[in-house]
Amino acid sequence: MKIEEKLKELKLELPPAPPLGGVYKPVVIVGKMLYVSGQGPMRLDGSKIIGRVGENMSLEEGYAAAKQVGLTMLSTIQSEIGDLDKIKRLVKTLGMVNCTPDFKSQPKVINGYSDLMGEVFGKDNGVGARSAVGMMLPGGIAVEIEAIFELY
Amino acid sequence: MKIEEKLKELKLELPPAPPLGGVYKPVVIVGKMLYVSGQGPMRLDGSKIIGRVGENMSLEEGYAAAKQVGLTMLSTIQSEIGDLDKIKRLVKTLGMVNCTPDFKSQPKVINGYSDLMGEVFGKDNGVGARSAVGMMLPGGIAVEIEAIFELY
Amino acid sequence: MKIEEKLKELKLELPPAPPLGGVYKPVVIVGKMLYVSGQGPMRLDGSKIIGRVGENMSLEEGYAAAKQVGLTMLSTIQSEIGDLDKIKRLVKTLGMVNCTPDFKSQPKVINGYSDLMGEVFGKDNGVGARSAVGMMLPGGIAVEIEAIFELY
Numbered sequence: 001m002k003i004e005e006k007l008k009e010l011k012l013e014l015p016p017a018p019p020l021g022g023v024y025k026p027v028v029i030v031g032k033m034l035y036v037s038g039q040g041p042m043r044l045d046g047s048k049i050i051g052r053v054g055e056n057m058s059l060e061e062g063y064a065a066a067k068q069v070g071l072t073m074l075s076t077i078q079s080e081i082g083d084l085d086k087i088k089r090l091v092k093t094l095g096m097v098n099c100t101p102d103f104k105s106q107p108k109v110i111n112g113y114s115d116l117m118g119e120v121f122g123k124d125n126g127v128g129a130r131s132a133v134g135m136m137l138p139g140g141i142a143v144e145i146e147a148i149f150e151l152y
Numbered sequence: 153m154k155i156e157e158k159l160k161e162l163k164l165e166l167p168p169a170p171p172l173g174g175v176y177k178p179v180v181i182v183g184k185m186l187y188v189s190g191q192g193p194m195r196l197d198g199s200k201i202i203g204r205v206g207e208n209m210s211l212e213e214g215y216a217a218a219k220q221v222g223l224t225m226l227s228t229i230q231s232e233i234g235d236l237d238k239i240k241r242l243v244k245t246l247g248m249v250n251c252t253p254d255f256k257s258q259p260k261v262i263n264g265y266s267d268l269m270g271e272v273f274g275k276d277n278g279v280g281a282r283s284a285v286g287m288m289l290p291g292g293i294a295v296e297i298e299a300i301f302e303l304y
Numbered sequence: 305m306k307i308e309e310k311l312k313e314l315k316l317e318l319p320p321a322p323p324l325g326g327v328y329k330p331v332v333i334v335g336k337m338l339y340v341s342g343q344g345p346m347r348l349d350g351s352k353i354i355g356r357v358g359e360n361m362s363l364e365e366g367y368a369a370a371k372q373v374g375l376t377m378l379s380t381i382q383s384e385i386g387d388l389d390k391i392k393r394l395v396k397t398l399g400m401v402n403c404t405p406d407f408k409s410q411p412k413v414i415n416g417y418s419d420l421m422g423e424v425f426g427k428d429n430g431v432g433a434r435s436a437v438g439m440m441l442p443g444g445i446a447v448e449i450e451a452i453f454e455l456y
Binding site: 245251254279282302 | 329339341398443
């Protein structure tokens with residue numbers, strides 16, 4: 001099944017590809033490796049999900065934000081390479097959570113992204129190596145994720 | 153000398169490979185490059201080293217935790233690829249320390265990992281490019297490290 | 305134009321290549337990919353730019369520190385591979401800002417690095433994929449950046 005059909009079947013809608021937030025390229029391809037810049041959680045209306053998990057955002061809201069980062073990332077990649085079916089698999093993810101110093105469940109937040117990728121690309125190809133950690137994020141967004149994909 | 157013999161000579165014992173802590177693969181291989189997911193410091197009994205350097209953990213304890221992350225990572229890789237002798241060299245390390253905002257010696261903490269890798273694989277192959285920085289880590293573990301290795 | 309001439313034209317002077325701050329290699333090359341270790345902002349006199357953006361350092365000072373990280377990185381690479389003209393393009397940057405929990409403009413800080421790379425290597429080759437985030441940095445330096453370049 002094509003990824004676009006898969007997204008429809010899963011009733012997933014991609015937000016618009018986010019505008020550039022600085023001096024960078026959304027995606028750089030070297031050989032078969034696609035490096036995607038850190039993506040934030042963009043809603044369908046183009047607004048961003050803001051918040052700090054453990055302070056004014058629950059674990060469940062963080063999970064939902066991480067899923068939205070995944071949809072935003074797919075939108076970015078689609079807008080850059082034209083066709084998500086060129087993606088062979090997810091290689092590596094750095095999942096960054098805007099959280100309090102005492103928050104301890106960054107992996108459960110980033111699972112929102114990883115579960116999505118597993119559904120869209122299948123568990124073999126959609127699940128990669130990963131780190132899920134906490135730091136300070138631009139614009140106060142709840143989650144930021146950068147990733148490396150392998151192309152066909 | 154085989155890596156397994158080298159570990160014995162250095163009197164280093166690998167902890168059990170850690171159970172999955174989320175939706176990810178412990179290791180992803182693309183061509184000759186092996187990406188290993190962020191690893192925490194697991195003791196031989198399977199418990200994790202918890203703490204924040206600069207708060208309730210000294211630099212020396214942080215160094216020991218980073219060394220234990222290295223042993224945990226070797227255990228993970230061995231369990232995934234079967235044989236540590238397939239590793240040619242360490243390419244790149246992101247060393248993440250759970251520390252207070254004013255702690256300044258993240259590199260000295262992560263040296264615990266880097267010294268170990270240098271002993272096990274030799275200084276030419278066991279020492280790679282590196283960043284050593286501070287952030288919030290899952291489960292309150294003291295150190296987390298992700299790395300890229302090159303295989304033979 | 306050669307990069308060395310370009311630097312002169314832009315009136316940019318490289319600081320000395322920084323001494324090793326731990327157990328790592330400044331640069332590791334695998335095939336055509338060059339991985340450069342996290343670099344701090346070193347002045348021409350070899351001193352480091354210390355500070356936390358949002359606390360005792362302004363956005364503009366952060367931007368200047370990130371630019372200085374870029375010059376430091378070029379010095380490191382030149383000292384390791386001999387000739388900056390071997391660089392084809394910047395692939396990926398992880399820009400790390402020492403900032404307060406409430407600082408939100410990490411991308412504007414890291415633009416100091418990205419603008420420099422764009423000037424030196426041109427916008428096509430000098431601008432890559434990027435994340436710009438906040439964390440705790442060694443020695444209290446204001447900015448640390450690690451990057452991957454592609455060589456000719």
